[in-house]
Amino acid sequence: MVVYAGQGDPRRSIELLWRGSVTENRPGPKPGLSVDAIVDAGIAVADEQGLAFSMRAVGERLGRTAMALYTYVPGKNELVDLMYDRTMAELPTSYPLDDGWRPAVTRWAHDLWECYGRHPWVLQVSQARPVLGPHEFAATEALAAILVSTGLPGRRLRGIVGAINYFVRGAAQTVVEARAAGGATGEADEEWWYARSAVLLEIEPDLARKFPMLHLLESDREPVDPSLPYLENDALENFRNGLGVLLDGIEGAVTQP
Template sequence: MPIERSSAGDPARTLELLWRVPADAPRRGPRQRLSVDAIVAVATGLADAEGLDAVTMRRVAERLGVAPMTPYTYVPGKAELLDLMLDAAYAGMRRADTSGQPWRARLTAVAEENRSLFERHSWVATISTSRPPLGPGMMAKYEHELSALEGLGLDDVEMDAALTYLLTFVQANARSAAEARAARQASAMDEEQWWAANAPLLERVLDPERYPTAARVGTSAGTAHGAAYSPGHAYAFGLSRVLDGLAVLIAGRDERNGTEPR
């Protein structure tokens, strides 16, 4: 299945749309009754309810009650629409004021804000943003999140890398959580029901003497989580490890600069 990615459309037109730059030439014909914002809102609703595959210009037109080609007079195509949807999702994020708090608390807040974003709009976690949409929502998000790393002795490249490191972890966890939800829905069974259905066969074929470590650890984890995988536990454990790793980097900069860790 092809990977959706941002900034795949016409760069100049996309930036004009993201920043709502008026077209140079006035449009001819009857006065337009739609708006870019209305199209983005409908497309976002479709993605939230049915996933990105459901977002087509035709489906958007149907929801808006207009002719199939009408959305194209506002947005060139799905690639540009995807960037608009992403930027709108970024603009709508809740952003806590953590000024004055320790750096771990600030970065934890950033992680939680992104986790909440992925929970509200699970499709966002599936998009590759190696070329991010450089709209006002994205820039406000980036500015806010970098403030959590300001004043820690990191240089600009390290600040960007540290933020990427944190957000990549949160996105990967969100994808795994979405996959776990999809598996439950597809099988019509929760984790406990799934294991109960498969346990008899596993007991017949799985030899704990051949796989002693796997059997011991897998049993312990499954008992602790009630499942083979717990997205919540993976998030809490992984976030602590990410912050521990950044603590080493920050402490090294503090030693170099002769300052106390913040």
């Protein structure tokens, strides 16, 4: 089970995102923590445990109780918003256009894909109602800058920006959740798939006859990098192919009005 998170109080969230915490000289004991430290700890914990991490775990990693965090951060939702935007800060904010828009978009997509791979929990943070943090803006700005160079009108580009984002997110989800599930149960991808499909074939022996088109799709596989687990290979191949098709579509729009 996983719960998705994000979207705390807008004003408080946005102030923390864009302004950071304001710490003048005030009475009372010196703060032993900081929003930054808490966000870092949160990311570290979430990288290991996913979005279902507990405030207690974050506190523990900082040598405090869970409640100590509430001095700095209004609640778990707001913390996740901050973690999300901090993660987006890992992405480059501009891409060279020397070889045209296509390699640039490809690199943008790969960078985002890899960022998702490093921080799987990000994929569980709600996307509509975007967090609206500065670094997410910056990342999207980078993609927009590339695409604007195609000369296509904003009307067309909005759909394209969405499509690219959805695609990268979806493709990343496939790998990342598979990896997570394998890790949770201690199984490697291959074993998980084997166990699952073995049971399936035992219960429904003639899948191939019932779903002939799917069976057809599964044929015609390419040789594969043996150093990567099966699913990772599959996902990477599909990522490249799918992205290629998407970019072909954009190219069509660019070359002919």
